[in-house]
Structure formats: structure tokens, C-alpha cells
Amino acid sequence: MxxxxxxxxxxxxxxxxxxxxxxxxxxxxxxxxxxxxxxxxxxxxxxxxxxxxxxxxxxxxxxxRVRMPFQELVEEIGDPSLADAPLEAIRLACLSGFERLERPRYRRVHAILIHHCEVFGDIDPLAMQNEMAEESCGALRDYLQCAARLGQLREDLSPELAANLLQSMLGGLFHDWLRNHEQFSIAEQGNLLVETQLRLFRRQA
Amino acid sequence: MxxxxxxxxxxxxxxxxxxxxxxxxxxxxxxxxxxxxxxxxxxxxxxxxxxxxxxxxxxxxxxxRVRMPFQELVEEIGDPSLADAPLEAIRLACLSGFERLERPRYRRVHAILIHHCEVFGDIDPLAMQNEMAEESCGALRDYLQCAARLGQLREDLSPELAANLLQSMLGGLFHDWLRNHEQFSIAEQGNLLVETQLRLFRRQA
DNA sequence: ACTTTTACATTCGTCAATGTATGGTTGGCG
DNA sequence: CGCCAACCATACATTGACGAATGTAAAAGT
Missing domain, CATH: 1.10.10.60 (Homeodomain-like)
Incomplete structure (x- = not known):
């Protein structure tokens, strides 16, 4: 050649x-x-x-060729102007995460990792998923604890529980969308679900 | 031999x-x-x-050797004595689903289907997951619409949206637990999350 | 312009897994 | 009580993927 x-x-x-x-x-x-x-x-x-x-x-x-999304998500959160609005920071981080996932390369690679490969060589996709899950759950907990200190959460909802709830919801949405991305737009559906969940978390006026 | x-x-x-x-x-x-x-x-x-x-x-x-859990879950829901308490029916259905998943054979087979096999022969695990997801989401929507008619839901929360939220949360929990079941008990954590989510759905007194 | 290195294509040996054919023993039915 | 087929082991043939060796022609360097 x-x-x-x-x-x-x-x-x-x-x-x-x-x-x-x-x-x-x-x-x-x-x-x-x-x-x-x-x-x-x-x-x-x-x-x-x-x-x-x-x-x-x-x-x-x-x-x-792609970096982990939740890792970037955590970096993205670090906006100092949102220090007093942690719930809004979470919403924006999810939003930017969703937009990133809609890029074809990100979507394909993550779909492969989660749905189209078993343990393979020295790569263990389940371990990677565990890391991502713990990482994102930790970040969510930090911000929700902050929200709790600022009195922005319902009193009958602990920040840890809220973090687990949000984490599971995001994970389920992630899996569902990667399974077939033509069923819905993750940006639209994701923002809707996150806004709703955060609204349920907020203390009533 | x-x-x-x-x-x-x-x-x-x-x-x-x-x-x-x-x-x-x-x-x-x-x-x-x-x-x-x-x-x-x-x-x-x-x-x-x-x-x-x-x-x-x-x-x-x-x-x-195992039947689909959400299929049984839907059957389990059909308790006529709970016709006026759809949220409680959802909670009980989830509970029985969690208990079923804790049986080793169920847990192993579902973990294999979701996390340890790619497309294989004439079996498409993703299609099976899609069916399960739509099935459970449909059942949840029915019961939440019933709850809405009975005035048991917050007015600012549509039953469809609530169904999607709950569905994603359950799916995420399901995936997380199947990834490594030693991290937490799905019966405990699942009941906690479902109760909390349903409590957030309910209209305030 | 000459040499060297790069960027592939082609070929072939090897090995693991599958599938099949065959054999051997005995349970179970007539 | 006899024989056939169930039940499983063993041996053999086939497939196909990997990886290494080799070929080669042009781009880069000098």
C-alpha cells in the first residue's frame, strides 16, 4: 500500500x-x-x-476520545456565583451533562460501555459505572447538604435521601435513553424530570 | 457413560x-x-x-426458569381492596418486586441479562428491557392517574410526569443494585426511596 | 537522488470454541 | 428377561479470530 x-x-x-x-x-x-x-x-x-x-x-x-461525563459534570458545577443556589447549580450541571451526552460520539461510547460490552480484557465496565455513580452521588450529596443548611429543602427530607433519590432517577434516565435514544430527547425529558424532582425537594413557601 | x-x-x-x-x-x-x-x-x-x-x-x-419481575408486579397490583389507595398499591407492588429480586436465582439471571450479556443469537436483552420498562411505566401511569382523580396528588404534578419520575428512579435503583448487590439491600433502600418519592407526590394536608 | 522509515496489505500458523459422530453403559419398558 | 433408547463421555472435524511475518510503495529526511 x-x-x-x-x-x-x-x-x-x-x-x-x-x-x-x-x-x-x-x-x-x-x-x-x-x-x-x-x-x-x-x-x-x-x-x-x-x-x-x-x-x-x-x-x-x-x-x-471521550471523557467521563459525571467527572466533567462535577467540574462544571464549580461556579462560584451559584454558591447560594445549590439546587440551581445541580440543575445547570445536569443540563450541561445532557447536552454533552447528545453529541453522537459521547452517546455511542457510553451506550457501548453500558449496554454493549461485558467484562473485556483489563476493562471492567461495571467498575467504571460504580465509580461514576459514587462520584456523582457524592457531588449531589454535597450540594444538597448545602441546600439543607440554607433552608432550601423540605424539613422532612434529609439531603442524603434526596441525593440517593436524584442519583437513582438520573441513572435510570441515563440507562433508558442510552437503550434507544430515538424514544425521547434526553435534554428535554431530563430537564423536565430534574426540574420537577428539585421542585418536589424545595420547601413550600 | x-x-x-x-x-x-x-x-x-x-x-x-x-x-x-x-x-x-x-x-x-x-x-x-x-x-x-x-x-x-x-x-x-x-x-x-x-x-x-x-x-x-x-x-x-x-x-x-424465571419470569419477568415487572410482569408479576403488574399482576400483584391487581388487589381490589386497594382500589381507593393507588399509591399504597404501588408501594406494595414495589415491595413484593424487591423481595422477589432478592432471591438468588432472580438476581443472578437479571444481572446477567442487564450487565453481563450483549446481543446474543436471537436474544436481544435491550428489547426485553424496553418491554419491561414500557410495561411498568404504563402500569405506574394508570395507578397515578387514578390517584390524581382521587385528589391524592399535588395539583402541580401531572400523573404522567410522576410516572416517569418513579419509573426512572426504580430503573436506576434496579441497575445500581444489580451491579453489586452487596452494596445495599434493595428491600430496605428500595422501600425507603419509594416511600419518600410517593410522599413527595402526595398533596399536602 | 538515494536511503530510510512509515503506513498499510497480504498471507499464514495457531489456538480456542463449536458442533458432530461415535461409543458404552444401564435404566426402564414390553 | 431382553432389548432399545436414554444419558453422558470421548474423539474428531470445522470454523473463525487473532497475531505475527512478510511484502511494498510512497513520503520524509539528507
Whole structure:
């Protein structure tokens, strides 16, 4: 094969990762061979083995193109102007998280991680999900405790319980939407659910 | 091998299915061979291929030993004495669902379906999850509409929205618990969350 | 312009898993 | 009581995916 320029080579690398996303998503990780990925990108397995050591390495590279959403969500929350409005901070963080998830690459990779791959090589998707869950739940608890101190929560609702409730609701929404994203828009439905849940949390005037 | 009595043959069939549950759960469906399942049951692949046509057939048989929980949940709800207390009916249905899920066989099979298998043969776990989700969401909506007619819901909360909230919360809880059931008891945590959510739904006195 | 390295394509050996065919023992029915 | 088929083990054939080796032609360097 003729050698390509560096830019073209990088492009084929991206094309291989794109192809991996699509084929993994539609056939599952275990059932797709490197041959299928290569053919779907218009290449052969030789190209795959040039850019990646093996299937696990390619999988890692695919994951590294997106960062974890809840991690970013926590960073996003760090707006100092919202220090006295923690519930609003939570709402905005969820909103930006939803928008990020609607980008095709994010959606596909997370759908693969959660619904289309079992334990695979040194990657344990369930452990990653556990980390994400604990991380987001911790952040929610911090902000809801803050809200409780500011007297913005119903008195008959502990911030820990509210955090668990919100965490479970967000997780369920996340899973449902990733299962088939054409059923509803996560931005619309997510904002609606989060606003409603937070409204139920707030103390009545 | 010597021929076994009918009872013994049935016992080895069950032993093979038990072994399949355990190995599928710990190694994932795609990465486990029929050899591993047979050895784990103290048999050889010959026994597997006698009782089942192939891996997919064994998988089907494993699923058929448990019925879908939300399907039973819907049946469970049909208590006529609770016609004027739909929220209580929902709570009791969730409770019985949680207790059913704590039985090891139910827990293992659902954990496999949701977290440890990709698309596989003619089985599409995501389609099954979609059916379960729509089914339970429909039932919840019916009961919450009933509650709304009886004036038991906050006026600023539509029954459809409440159903979606509850559905997402239950789904998230379900997924979280199946991911590692040692983290918490789904009966305790689930009842706590459901009671709290329903309390937030109720109109204030 | 010449060499070297890059970026793939092609081919082939290997191995694990599946599926099938066969054998052997005995339970259970006539 | 005899024989057949149930029940399972064993051996063999087949498949297909991986990974390494090799080929090769052009881009980069000098």
C-alpha cells in the first residue's frame, strides 16, 4: 500500500475508531472482529494492527476520545456565583451533562460501555459505572447538604435521601435513553424530570 | 457413560443451568465456553449438548426458569381492596418486586441479562428491557392517574410526569443494585426511596 | 537522488470454541 | 428377561479470530 501523509494517516486512525464505535454499537463488542471494523472503515486488518496493538488497545483508544461525563459534570458545577443556589447549580450541571451526552460520539461510547460490552480484557465496565455513580452521588450529596443548611429543602427530607433519590432517577434516565435514544430527547425529558424532582425537594413557601 | 434415572437426568440439567448462571455472572456470557459451564457442573460438554442444542438454547432455558419481575408486579397490583389507595398499591407492588429480586436465582439471571450479556443469537436483552420498562411505566401511569382523580396528588404534578419520575428512579435503583448487590439491600433502600418519592407526590394536608 | 522509515496489505500458523459422530453403559419398558 | 433408547463421555472435524511475518510503495529526511 502506498504510504499516506501524516494527516491522512491520522485520518484513517480516526476512521478506524469511528468504525469501531459504529460496529461495536450495532453488533456488540465481543461479536465484532477486527476484520469487520477494518472493512467498515474501508481498510484491512493490517491497518488496525499498525495503529493499535490489539482489540483491547483499540477499545481503550476509543474510550479515551471521550471523557467521563459525571467527572466533567462535577467540574462544571464549580461556579462560584451559584454558591447560594445549590439546587440551581445541580440543575445547570445536569443540563450541561445532557447536552454533552447528545453529541453522537459521547452517546455511542457510553451506550457501548453500558449496554454493549461485558467484562473485556483489563476493562471492567461495571467498575467504571460504580465509580461514576459514587462520584456523582457524592457531588449531589454535597450540594444538597448545602441546600439543607440554607433552608432550601423540605424539613422532612434529609439531603442524603434526596441525593440517593436524584442519583437513582438520573441513572435510570441515563440507562433508558442510552437503550434507544430515538424514544425521547434526553435534554428535554431530563430537564423536565430534574426540574420537577428539585421542585418536589424545595420547601413550600 | 452409564444411563441415569429420569430424576438424575433432570438433576444434571438443573445443575448445568445453575452452573451457567454462576459462570455467566462472573465471566460474562460471551467469554464463557460450554466447556467451562460443563466442568463447573462436574460434567463434560457431552452432557450440555445432550440437554441443549447449543449455547443460545441453554441461555433460553436459563431465562425460562424465571419470569419477568415487572410482569408479576403488574399482576400483584391487581388487589381490589386497594382500589381507593393507588399509591399504597404501588408501594406494595414495589415491595413484593424487591423481595422477589432478592432471591438468588432472580438476581443472578437479571444481572446477567442487564450487565453481563450483549446481543446474543436471537436474544436481544435491550428489547426485553424496553418491554419491561414500557410495561411498568404504563402500569405506574394508570395507578397515578387514578390517584390524581382521587385528589391524592399535588395539583402541580401531572400523573404522567410522576410516572416517569418513579419509573426512572426504580430503573436506576434496579441497575445500581444489580451491579453489586452487596452494596445495599434493595428491600430496605428500595422501600425507603419509594416511600419518600410517593410522599413527595402526595398533596399536602 | 538515494536511503530510510512509515503506513498499510497480504498471507499464514495457531489456538480456542463449536458442533458432530461415535461409543458404552444401564435404566426402564414390553 | 431382553432389548432399545436414554444419558453422558470421548474423539474428531470445522470454523473463525487473532497475531505475527512478510511484502511494498510512497513520503520524509539528507
Amino acid at each position: 502506498a504510504r499516506k501523509t501524516k494527516a491522512e494517516a491520522a485520518a484513517t486512525r480516526e476512521a478506524l475508531l469511528d468504525a469501531a464505535e459504529e460496529v461495536f454499537l450495532e453488533r456488540g463488542v465481543a461479536r465484532t472482529s477486527l476484520e469487520q471494523i477494518a472493512r467498515h472503515a474501508g481498510m484491512t486488518r493490517g491497518a488496525v494492527y499498525w495503529h493499535f496493538r490489539n482489540k483491547a488497545d483499540l477499545f481503550h483508544a476509543m474510550l479515551n | 452409564a444411563r441415569k434415572t429420569k430424576a438424575e437426568a433432570a438433576a444434571t440439567r438443573e445443575a448445568l443451568l445453575d452452573a451457567a448462571e454462576e459462570v455467566f455472572l462472573e465471566r460474562g456470557v460471551a467469554r464463557t465456553s460450554l466447556e467451562q459451564i460443563a466442568r463447573h457442573a462436574g460434567m463434560t460438554r457431552g452432557a450440555v449438548y445432550w440437554h441443549f442444542r447449543n449455547k443460545a438454547d441453554l441461555f433460553h432455558a436459563m431465562l425460562n
